[in-house]
Amino acid sequence: MAQVATETGLLAYFEAIRLALKEEMELDPAVFLMGEDVRFSIFGPTKDLHLEVGEDRVLDTPITESGFVGAAIGAALTGMRPVVEIMFADFLTVCMDQIINQAAKVRFMTGGQVKVPMVIRAPGGFLTSSAAQHSQSLEAIFMHIPGLKICVPSNPVDAKGLLKSAIRDDDPVLFFEHKALYYASDQVPMDPQFTVPLGKAAVLREGSDVTVFAVSGMVSTSVSAAKSLERDGISVELIDPRTLAPLDTRTLLDSVRKTGRLVTVEEGCLTAGVGAEISAIVTGEAWDSLKGPVVRVAAKDQPVPFSPCLEAACAPSMKSIMAAVRECAAVG
Amino acid sequence: MSEYPEELLLQLHRTMYSIRRFEETVSGLTGMGRIPGFMIHLYVGQEAIAAGVGAALSADDYIVSTHRGHGHLIAKGGRLDLMMAELMGKETGYCRGRGGSMHITSAELGSLGANGIVGAGLVIAPGAALSAKMRGTDQVTACFFGDGASNQGTFHEGLNLAATWELPVVFICENNGYGFSTPRSRHQCVARISQRAQAYDIPGITVDGNDVLEVYAASKWAVERARKGDGPALIEATTLRWHGHFEDDDDDYRSKEEKAAFAESCPIDCFERRCVEQGRVDAEVFERIRAEVDAEVEQAVAFAEESPEPLPEDDASLLFAGGDL
Numbered sequence: 054m055a056q057v058a059t060e061t062g063l064l065a066y067f068e069a070i071r072l073a074l075k076e077e078m079e080l081d082p083a084v085f086l087m088g089e090d091v092r093f094s095i096f097g098p099t100k101d102l103h104l105e106v107g108e109d110r111v112l113d114t115p116i117t118e119s120g121f122v123g124a125a126i127g128a129a130l131t132g133m134r135p136v137v138e139i140m141f142a143d144f145l146t147v148c149m150d151q152i153i154n155q156a157a158k159v160r161f162m163t164g165g166q167v168k169v170p171m172v173i174r175a176p177g178g179f180l181t182s183s184a185a186q187h188s189q190s191l192e193a194i195f196m197h198i199p200g201l202k203i204c205v206p207s208n209p210v211d212a213k214g215l216l217k218s219a220i221r222d223d224d225p226v227l228f229f230e231h232k233a234l235y236y237a238s239d240q241v242p243m244d245p246q247f248t249v250p251l252g253k254a255a256v257l258r259e260g261s262d263v264t265v266f267a268v269s270g271m272v273s274t275s276v277s278a279a280k281s282l283e284r285d286g287i288s289v290e291l292i293d294p295r296t297l298a299p300l301d302t303r304t305l306l307d308s309v310r311k312t313g314r315l316v317t318v319e320e321g322c323l324t325a326g327v328g329a330e331i332s333a334i335v336t337g338e339a340w341d342s343l344k345g346p347v348v349r350v351a352a353k354d355q356p357v358p359f360s361p362c363l364e365a366a367c368a369p370s371m372k373s374i375m376a377a378v379r380e381c382a383a384v385g
Numbered sequence: 386m387s388e389y390p391e392e393l394l395l396q397l398h399r400t401m402y403s404i405r406r407f408e409e410t411v412s413g414l415t416g417m418g419r420i421p422g423f424m425i426h427l428y429v430g431q432e433a434i435a436a437g438v439g440a441a442l443s444a445d446d447y448i449v450s451t452h453r454g455h456g457h458l459i460a461k462g463g464r465l466d467l468m469m470a471e472l473m474g475k476e477t478g479y480c481r482g483r484g485g486s487m488h489i490t491s492a493e494l495g496s497l498g499a500n501g502i503v504g505a506g507l508v509i510a511p512g513a514a515l516s517a518k519m520r521g522t523d524q525v526t527a528c529f530f531g532d533g534a535s536n537q538g539t540f541h542e543g544l545n546l547a548a549t550w551e552l553p554v555v556f557i558c559e560n561n562g563y564g565f566s567t568p569r570s571r572h573q574c575v576a577r578i579s580q581r582a583q584a585y586d587i588p589g590i591t592v593d594g595n596d597v598l599e600v601y602a603a604s605k606w607a608v609e610r611a612r613k614g615d616g617p618a619l620i621e622a623t624t625l626r627w628h629g630h631f632e633d634d635d636d637d638y639r640s641k642e643e644k645a646a647f648a649e650s651c652p653i654d655c656f657e658r659r660c661v662e663q664g665r666v667d668a669e670v671f672e673r674i675r676a677e678v679d680a681e682v683e684q685a686v687a688f689a690e691e692s693p694e695p696l697p698e699d700d701a702s703l704l705f706a707g708g709d710l
Contacts, residue, residue: 120508120542127512130497161703164481166492168706223706
């Protein structure tokens with residue numbers, strides 16, 4: 054890991070993203086930003102960044118997701134390192150051809166003649182009554198596509214370190230930010246060379262009874278759940294994958310071999326979600342270690358509703374995570 | 386034609402005839418099962434467009450190609466042996482057998498991919514042009530697409546982006562009158578696709594896509610204005626697709642009379658006739674070029690057939706630039 058001991062600063066998640074973008078643009082003239090209203094920036098990461106790095110480095114695009122994701126591919130194929138923002142991760146569906154059929158495949162289809170160093174930043178997840186088209190966590194869809202890398206930073210340190218690695222990476226990277234995390238703060242390394250490598254999970258809490266594999270916004274909720282469960286005598290080992298592709302299966306399997314139990318937690322829908330794949334990996338590779346069935350915690354299989362009481366019932370919660378861990382721990 | 390040097394006339398002829406001979410050979414080999422698959426979309430009849438555009442481009446300019454892309458790559462300098470090997474799925478092919486006919490690409494020659502998704506390249510091209518502008522080069526991107534693709538949303542998105550940002554793109558619509566089996570009268574209602582340029586406040590012109598000099602002149606004009614920073618243009622080149630949409634196409638949606646008219650419009654025969662009639666090129670010179678190309682295609686087939694098959698175990702290393710995950 055390229056982490057080095059250095060001075061830190063208290064930064065919110067959105068500020069950590071902003072700092073990563075600014076640093077990488079200062080380090081490499083090939084890096085530039087594009088997206089809808091990125092200079093205005095709803096959640097703040099790129100607000101007025103053009104005033105600091107130059108107007109030619111931060112481009113407001115028309116409302117044209119296929120247009121600017123396609124343009125990013127064209128730019129990446131010809132020597133640039135574009136970072137584009139999809140304003141809400143839900144809008145990724147508007148430019149699926151460019152992501153799935155173009156960015157993910159062009160290197161392979163050309164027999165390795167080209168590379169596509171681009172990052173697609175996409176804020177996802179539940180956030181206060183955003184309803185069905187502005188609340189989704191679509192990571193699992195992209196895990197199904199060979200050729201893409203997928204980051205799911207759950208805190209400001211990873212947001213900065215992973216984004217820098219993603220920008221320096223020579224392949225297309227989907228970078229899922231979580232809307233509800235933008236204003237969460239932490240001490241973030243200020244060294245411009247600080248990075249977090251792709252493909253290395255973090256064990257956020259060591260434990261002996263149940264492994265909890267939590268993704269993105271569900272990490273902090275799972276930390277709270279683990280703390281509460283500890284008081285009840287259940288010891289949780291918490292794994293944050295940090296990237297879903299590449300996936301650090303070794304850290305996952307090592308943990309499950311130790312605890313014998315697994316709960317997956319994500320904000321995407323249950324069916325064919327991240328947890329389904331993780332469960333398949335664990336049952337395939339660590340069957341002998343499992344004391345009971347894998348339990349998946351996820352959003353309900355339905356569109357996210359608007360009304361606060363309905364939305365809360367649809368999303369996974371600390372309560373549902375704790376119930377799943379208890380259920381899991383009770384077996385075996 | 387008096388304004389054009391003989392060298393250019395011979396180059397245009399050689400490119401058109403190379404495409405024709407290559408494509409007719411591919412057709413035969415596909416029929417015999419010596420080229421795998423049936424998704425082989427041939428460029429026969431449309432040669433003047435690629436040849437005219439290709440001659441107007443510089444070596445370091447980019448092209449964005451389509452499923453009917455063999456001609457585009459040949460016109461950009463593609464080697465027939467490496468192309469034939471790719472079509473046969475061999476390791477020596479341009480894409481090491483991973484792309485095949487629909488994705489035939491040479492990055493070294495400035496091809497940014499041949500696309501199996503109709504219209505997808507229309508939004509990739511502006512990005513290459515944006516990149517050229519940002520890097521301070523004067524490279525132009527030529528974006529090929531068909532009349533069918535001009536109905537995709539990417540047509541609007543690509544032209545709007547290129548026009549709004551004044552990017553050096555030349556959009557070349559190869560209007561062969563059909564989107565697969567659907568005639569243009571049933572898939573769009575504009576008289577000319579070039580009219581659509583008005584929506585983006587960029588120049589749009591229609592040329593006879595079977596007249597290589599007309600295509601060349603229009604391309605030269607559009608490429609030069611893009612190169613000096615005057616933004617994109619849309620060229621509609623009308624043409625005829627002699628073969629079916631792909632090689633397995635029964636092509637029963639076009640009448641006998643319609644097909645009988647193909648030969649009359651042959652871009653190569655018409656060009657040769659004009660050059661000879663106007664005393665610019667001797668008929669024997671064309672004969673010699675044809676013979677040279679015939680031999681080159683024959684050698685390309687032999688090279689491809691003798692080439693080794695690719696290895697499945699190499700696939701994983703081609704997925705990511707950083708190697709296998």
